[in-house]
Structure formats: C-alpha cells, structure tokens
Amino acid sequence: YLYYTSYRDFLGDIVGITQPEVIELLQDIPGDLASGIAAISAYSALDYPGVPGWESAGLPDTEPMEPYIHHFPDGISMVARLILRKLIPGAIPSGPPQALLTKPTDYSKLDQPDQPVRLRLNSTVVKVERQNTSNTQTVGLTYVTEGTAYKVRSRHCILACNHSMIPHICPSLPEAQKTALSFQEKSPILYTNVAVTNWQAWKDMGIGSVVAPGSYYIHATLNFPVSMGDYSFAETPDDPVLIHMERFPHVNNQGLSTREQCRAGRYELLRTPFATIERETRAQLTAMLGPYGFDSAHDITGITVNRWAHGYAYSYNPLFDTLYEDWDDPRMPHMQAKQPYGPITIANADSAADAIFYAAVEEAHRAIEELPWG
Numbered sequence: 001y002l003y004y005t006s007y008r009d010f011l012g013d014i015v016g017i018t019q020p021e022v023i024e025l026l027q028d029i030p031g032d033l034a035s036g037i038a039a040i041s042a043y044s045a046l047d048y049p050g051v052p053g054w055e056s057a058g059l060p061d062t063e064p065m066e067p068y069i070h071h072f073p074d075g076i077s078m079v080a081r082l083i084l085r086k087l088i089p090g091a092i093p094s095g096p097p098q099a100l101l102t103k104p105t106d107y108s109k110l111d112q113p114d115q116p117v118r119l120r121l122n123s124t125v126v127k128v129e130r131q132n133t134s135n136t137q138t139v140g141l142t143y144v145t146e147g148t149a150y151k152v153r154s155r156h157c158i159l160a161c162n163h164s165m166i167p168h169i170c171p172s173l174p175e176a177q178k179t180a181l182s183f184q185e186k187s188p189i190l191y192t193n194v195a196v197t198n199w200q201a202w203k204d205m206g207i208g209s210v211v212a213p214g215s216y217y218i219h220a221t222l223n224f225p226v227s228m229g230d231y232s233f234a235e236t237p238d239d240p241v242l243i244h245m246e247r248f249p250h251v252n253n254q255g256l257s258t259r260e261q262c263r264a265g266r267y268e269l270l271r272t273p274f275a276t277i278e279r280e281t282r283a284q285l286t287a288m289l290g291p292y293g294f295d296s297a298h299d300i301t302g303i304t305v306n307r308w309a310h311g312y313a314y315s316y317n318p319l320f321d322t323l324y325e326d327w328d329d330p331r332m333p334h335m336q337a338k339q340p341y342g343p344i345t346i347a348n349a350d351s352a353a354d355a356i357f358y359a360a361v362e363e364a365h366r367a368i369e370e371l372p373w374g
Contacts, residue, residue: 002057003318007037007045015056024214026051027252031218032312034187035261036252041318070224073101073231076357081105087117098229128157128170130342137342156343156371160364162186162310163337163350173341180336184350185259188266189311190247192281195302196240201292203237210288216280219246220288245281257320266309277305312355345370
C-alpha cells in the first residue's frame with residue numbers, strides 16, 4: 001500500500017489530514033525527490049527524515065539516522081582531484097587529501113603529448129561511431145573545441161555522459177537501447193551559495209538551517225562548520241561565511257508524473273533570468289533574517305548560482321513506472337540502456353538509476369571491465 005499510494009493520498013486516507021493549509025505546508029518538504037507529494041509514494045516520503053506519518057503507517061521503530069552535519073568543503077571534487085593526481089602526476093601538489101583544499105590545479109599539465117593520460121578540457125564530443133577497420137572494431141569520435149571540429153579514432157570509448165544525450169551522440173545504437181537511454185530524466189536543481197560578511201543574524205535566531213515551504217528556496221542553511229588542513233571555518237559570528245540555498249523546480253497538483261515534472265521544472269529553470277534568481281535570493285534572506293539585523297545590500301558580498309538543469313539521476317517511481325522484484329532485472333530501462341555496443345561501453349550514475357556517488361564509481365568500474373581489451 002505504501003509503495004503504490006501517493007503520500008498525499010496517504011495523509012488524507014490514513015492520517016486524516018484534509019486541511020489544505022497543512023497539505024500546502026507539506027507539499028514540497030521532500031525537496032530533492034523532484035516532485036510534489038501527490039507524485040511521491042508514501043513509502044518514499046516516509047523514508048525521508050522528518051515527514052509525519054511513520055507511526056500512523058504502523059511501521060516499526062528504527063534506529064535514528066545519522067544527522068547530515070558534515071561534508072567536504074569542496075563537495076566530492078576532492079575525489080576527482082585525487083584521481084587526477086594519480087593519473088597525471090604534477091597536475092596537483094602532493095600531500096594528504098585534506099591539504100588539497102587550498103592547493104591549485106596546474107591546468108597546463110593536463111594535456112601534454114608525453115603523458116600516458118591526457119585530459120582535454122572545453123572539448124565537447126558531438127558524435128561517436130562504431131567503425132570496422134581491418135577485421136577489428138574501432139571508434140570514431142568527433143569533438144568541438146573553440147568552434148572547430150576535430151576527428152579522432154580510438155580502440156575503445158566509454159560514454160559516461162547523461163543517458164538521455166547518448167542517443168543523439170551515438171545514433172547508430174539499436175533503437176530499443178536508445179529508447180531505454182531516453183527514459184532517464186534527470187531532475188533539475190538550483191543550488192545558490194551566498195557569501196556574507198557575517199552570520200550574526202543566524203546566531204541571534206539560534207538556528208543554522210531553515211526549511212521554508214512555499215518559498216522560492218525550500219532550504220537555506222549555513223555552510224557546515226568543517227575545518228580541514230589549511231581550510232578553516234568561521235570561528236565567530238563576525239567572520240564571513242557561506243549560506244547554501246536549494247530549490248528543486250517542479251509542478252504541483254497537475255497530475256504530472258515525476259519525469260514530466262522534471263521536464264517542466266527544467267523549462268522553468270532554464271528560462272529564469274539570473275536577475276530574477278538574485279532578486280528572489282535577496283528577498284528570501286531579507287524576509288528570514290532582516291528582523292535580526294541582516295542587510296542584503298551591505299552583508300552580501302557575492303552570489304554563485306549553480307543552475308543544474310540535469311541534476312540527480314532518475315530513480316523509478318512505483319506510482320508511474322513498471323518495476324520488478326530485482327532492481328537489476330534485464331527488463332528495467334537502466335539495464336537495457338547500459339549494454340555494451342562493441343568497443344563502446346556506457347557508464348554514469350544513470351546506469352544504476354541511482355543519484356549517489358558510489359553508484360557512479362561502480363558503474364565506471366563495470367564499464368571498464370566490459371571493454372574488449374583483447
């Protein structure tokens with residue numbers, strides 16, 4: 001029942017909540033699930049920390065989840081930089097991982113002819129072709145950099161890009177596989193980081209994080225107080241700090257599936273001018289912190305807008321998708337999508353239908369293992 005019933009219907013039928021203002025309050029609480037509660041299963045919503053209904057569903061008591069109170073100051077880019085240092089020695093200084101936070105990357109070292117590994121930035125692959133050459137299969141690739149197209153040939157290729165783009169890049173794939181690849185619909189996400197001169201208003205309020213139903217941003221929080229290596233978090237409320245704000249664009253109460261809401265949210269996100277985003281950012285922080293002395297004109301020193309039109313990989317929704325007992329059932333779209341195509345293999349978290357870091361790592365390992373190395 002919980003798996004195939006929307007959280008909104010569960011609130012009305014089981015919990016007995018019918019007041020529209022309460023429904024409105026809960027509408028977008030599970031923000032990063034990319035849908036309103038009418039398109040989220042009760043099972044998925046109840047698994048989300050803090051939403052009401054666990055006891056009403058008769059579910060057993062569980063150990064409390066570890067609170068999300070820590071992340072690396074640079075996200076998981078540290079992992080990518082550690083891999084880069086292993087592949088291209090000299091591009092990043094040596095030292096323990098935490099020392100990398102304040103160390104620059106030497107971009108001049110990334111694409112050198114004498115290196116066994118070369119990384120070419122600002123080069124977008126636009127076409128991938130499987131070719132037959134002297135009884136062996138190779139890969140022809142076309143990429144564009146600085147307005148000029150180049151062609152290269154390779155023995156192997158891993159397409160680790162968004163699944164929905166692969167049919168356009170590699171049009172010779174089997175039609176069934178292209179359909180499966182196109183099923184993936186990444187959720188749009190707006191992450192905004194606001195640099196401020198101080199966080200005294202937060203201190204005076206006695207909070208470090210806000211959930212704001214009905215507001216432009218559903219979440220606003222002070223950056224986590226993490227110090228590593230030469231990187232130090234603000235020690236007093238008078239020190240500068242970052243405020244992290246999150247919006248997950250979607251459309252509520254129009255009978256749309258999660259994938260349809262993702263498309264509608266992406267359209268909204270891409271057509272919203274940065275000036276509008278800045279205005280909404282300043283207005284929400286002023287409404288929240290203004291009574292405690294916050295002045296957006298004086299206290300904000302910079303705003304970074306991460307407009308992530310293709311964000312989290314889509315995980316299946318039992319309200320709309322056909323599911324099987326085994327997540328890796330060969331009938332599942334992600335299983336059909338990642339089949340090898342001769343010397344071309346496919347990776348990305350999309351291949352696991354799971355928006356989590358370790359899924360991307362595991363799929364990368366699988367794609368490498370599948371390459372025809374002989």
